[in-house]
Amino acid sequence: MPELPEVETTVRGIAPSIERGVIKKVTVRCYQLRWPIPANLENLIQDQKVLQVRRRAKYILITFETGTLIIHLGMSGRLRILTNNIAPQKHDHVDFNFNSNIILRYTDPRRFGAILWTEDIPEQHVLLKNLGVEPLTAEFSSKYLAAKMIGRKVAVKIAIMDSKVVVGVGNIYAAEALFLAGIQPQKPFNLLKNTQINRLVSAIKHILSQAITQGGTTLKDFYNTDGKPGYFVQKLNVYGRAGQACVQCGHSLELMILGQRSTVFCPMCQR
DNA sequence: CAGAATACCTGCGGGC
DNA sequence: TGCCCGCAGGTATTCT
Numbered sequence: 001m002p003e004l005p006e007v008e009t010t011v012r013g014i015a016p017s018i019e020r021g022v023i024k025k026v027t028v029r030c031y032q033l034r035w036p037i038p039a040n041l042e043n044l045i046q047d048q049k050v051l052q053v054r055r056r057a058k059y060i061l062i063t064f065e066t067g068t069l070i071i072h073l074g075m076s077g078r079l080r081i082l083t084n085n086i087a088p089q090k091h092d093h094v095d096f097n098f099n100s101n102i103i104l105r106y107t108d109p110r111r112f113g114a115i116l117w118t119e120d121i122p123e124q125h126v127l128l129k130n131l132g133v134e135p136l137t138a139e140f141s142s143k144y145l146a147a148k149m150i151g152r153k154v155a156v157k158i159a160i161m162d163s164k165v166v167v168g169v170g171n172i173y174a175a176e177a178l179f180l181a182g183i184q185p186q187k188p189f190n191l192l193k194n195t196q197i198n199r200l201v202s203a204i205k206h207i208l209s210q211a212i213t214q215g216g217t218t219l220k221d222f223y224n225t226d227g228k229p230g231y232f233v234q235k236l237n238v239y240g241r242a243g244q245a246c247v248q249c250g251h252s253l254e255l256m257i258l259g260q261r262s263t264v265f266c267p268m269c270q271r
Numbered sequence: 272c273a274g275a276a277t278a279c280c281t282g283c284g285g286g287c
Numbered sequence: 288t289g290c291c292c293g294c295a296g297g298t299a300t301t302c303t
Contacts (some may be wrong), residue, residue, distance in 0.1 A: 001294060034279070058297075075297055076281080110280045112297060154274065163298075170296055217296080260276075262294080
């Protein structure tokens with residue numbers, strides 16, 4: 001489901017409902033996600049107040065007095081706010097019940113997501129401490145990217161999807177950013193010209209911020225925390241459009257596999 | 272070390 | 288209608 005815009009949309013959706021809220025009860029129906037949910041999750045956070053909800057990369061960080069929940073949505077995860085207790089469905093793995101009677105419900109059919117707990121600064125957690133820069137900050141610049149990738153021959157699409165380089169760029173927005181920048185996805189990074197690196201950084205920032213404004217991209221199962229879909233899918237130029245006409249030049253869009261992931265691009269517009 | 276492949280899991284759509 | 292295959296928004300781990 002989620003790349004950075006979808007996670008950001010989720011954080012913005014749940015924060016107003018749960019910040020300053022107090023946990024009344026936690027119900028875990030399935031502990032087996034990518035890593036097991038802590039067996040004592042309820043003991044860890046019961047009666048505690050949510051101090052802050054924020055995002056780092058695609059991780060959702062919910063901080064309490066004694067520690068922080070680290071939540072990842074994987075490929076198919078979703079968080080929703082419920083104002084009445086709708087009967088849980090098959091993949092509704094966790095309910096966080098608050099004193100206010102709202103429920104924060106975690107759903108994840110493929111169970112590639114995670115719910116973990118840390119009492120340290122979450123940025124120091126093993127999953128977070130080696131992450132690259134946030135794409136929507138000034139830290140992510142063409143100067144940074146060029147320096148980070150110096151001498152590397154990996155395909156540029158693999159590079160921008162590498163979370164040790166820059167976080168939050170997944171398969172949809174990598175393809176879209178490369179189309180916008182006019183760069184072939186398979187081009188070895190070390191062959192990029194400076195002008196191309198400049199365009200690439202601008203394109204990533206543009207595409208991600210546009211997607212956040214639109215509430216993310218809904219393909220199958222992404223819905224906002226209040227049940228509304230994201231509307232960015234209407235702006236996708238290449239993702240999911242193999243064989244269709246390029247919106248710029250009309251040439252048929254091509255499909256290739258890079259890093260085991262489908263990659264659609266225009267052989268005319270992207271060089 | 273970089274780069275490539277594999278693994279985790281369920282659901283869905285297409286072809287037969 | 289039903290079965291089998293390939294594919295799906297992520298990323299840690301293992302391999303070459």
